[in-house]
Amino acid sequence: MENEVVSKNFIEQIIEKDLAEGHCDTVCTRFPPEPNGYLHIGHAKSILLNYGLAQKYNGKFNMRFDDTNPTKEKTEFVEAILADIKWLGADWEDRLFFASNYFEQMYEAAVKLIKKGKAFVCDLSADEIREYRGTLTEPGKNSPYRDRSIEENLQLFENMRNGLYKDGEKVLRAKIDMSSSNINMRDPVIYRVAHLNHHNTGDKWCIYPMYDFAHPIEDAIEGVTHSICTLEFEDHRPLYDWVVRELEYEKPPKQIEFAKLYLKNVVTGKRYIKKLVEEGNVDGWDDPRLVSIAALRRRGFTPESIKMFVELCGVSKSQSIVDYAMLEYCIREDLKLKRSRLMAVLDPVKLIIDNYPEDQMEELEIENNLENEELGKRKVPFGRELYIDREDFMENPPKKYFRLFPGNEVRLMGAYFVKCVDYKKDETGKVTEIHCTYDPETKCGSGFTGRKVKGTIHWVAARTAIPAEVRLYENLIDEEKGVYNEDGSMNLNPNSLTVLKNCWLEPNFAGAKAYDSFQFVRQGYFCVDSHDSRPDALVFNRIVSLKSSFKLPKPE
């Protein structure tokens, strides 16, 4: 048995300590998105972290929508979020919850606070509350309504529920400490009046609890033991603990914060993604250049690759920006032994084998080493006229260029050696035709060892090739200039999308379906686009290119 030392992240250490010291018997985590948008790679980290922890410690993982503010929430997002989480592989079993289903309990909890003298109804306007709150450096001052009697507060709060007040007219506030150095503790608002239709509770309520009050209650009700959130909530933890303490829960949940996942040269953050979509810079929230879960799926990333990525990134409290190359590594790693390697020509130029019989076609057998042996075997038609990629031929090759050039011999993958004897150009100097001769003795599988060639190139037989359209994606963000300008606008890369319309595939691609992914030999991994199914051509998105250690010298 391998005794690989796997270090534990800081959350695992906390959990194990809690378990050992009896602070909890089992582990229960949760993923609590607000249904106000689509999930992205950052959420994937949270989902997989929470789910992974529950699995590791034989506990439970709850799915919960934190839908306490109806202004932004929609059922449409609920469905999309659930689909994404399922796709990622996190299983909440029968524990799908909505914070809005706890509104009655939250109301009771608020009443309890009022009865304890720990909450009061405040008539100050939003602006006044802000003024009374003080600043980062100056303490706040007490609201003039802070000392209302318990009876009055009880009555007023009931009136709030019964719709006697307009939006903004009154709020319920926790009575904590207006001089606290932590602004969140300066008598925070815990309930507001909002006459809004809620996606789940309809018109039943016209008061809604605030996150800081609702969240600990949700956790406590569900028996969540470790409430894992991101760093910006650290300042809220004292309030979280206050709520849980004042409400006297027997097994108080514990909030733990970790650093968000940021990716280099990628737009994260809902606000900016939304802007890109609205301004038409991308194709929609699942545009493959984005890193929403749906975009990654459409691009061809697998759940396994995302899981691997998240695990590789680790969990800590230091702000970090992960290199995109790490994500690319993960998808390559996941796909390389799983996906068939087929030949595709993205920028075709015709290659004619002068000494190959005019009308002859033959079928060659090609084998790749894949996990699944059957997937790795295939038959490919070969004939006199082929397409090869333009970059696999050069009139005047630089040093160390091993592919085709006048007089050079290379292997056509899975087929024969061919030697370039001639080529034709049009008026503009563009190569239009390459002429070769082939050596029948060098056929793949013949065991020929007479001589070696340094280059192997891919090809498709012109007569049987399938037409295709291929989309290549680059970073959305201009790397040189950085992500954002001073005015908040973004430096977009104008070449983030390239559409290649004149591509050719070997016949084994026939029948490929949406989300099917392949390795185009020598070109990288590609996925059939789920949005485009065309009668005339298959449409592919590039998932990731292959590593290449030979780069053409840049033209002067």
Place this chain on the structure above:
RNA sequence: UGGGCUAUCGCCAAACGGUAAGGCAACGGACUCUGACUCCGUCAUUUCCAGGUUCGAAUCCUGGUAGCCCAGCCA
């Protein structure tokens, strides 16, 4: 300028007072019917800085510095 948090290789990230793991990237080299894959090798005498405690410090103490977060009736 109040409070909270964070600083370990280009990027993530371990190390919990016992003498700086690992991964990505990069660079060499071997292999190769994909310049892929695979395989081997190189890559922090030093942990933001300056002092101190200690036989011994990335870890403890003191004082700095830098970055992130907080003044929604958002989450």
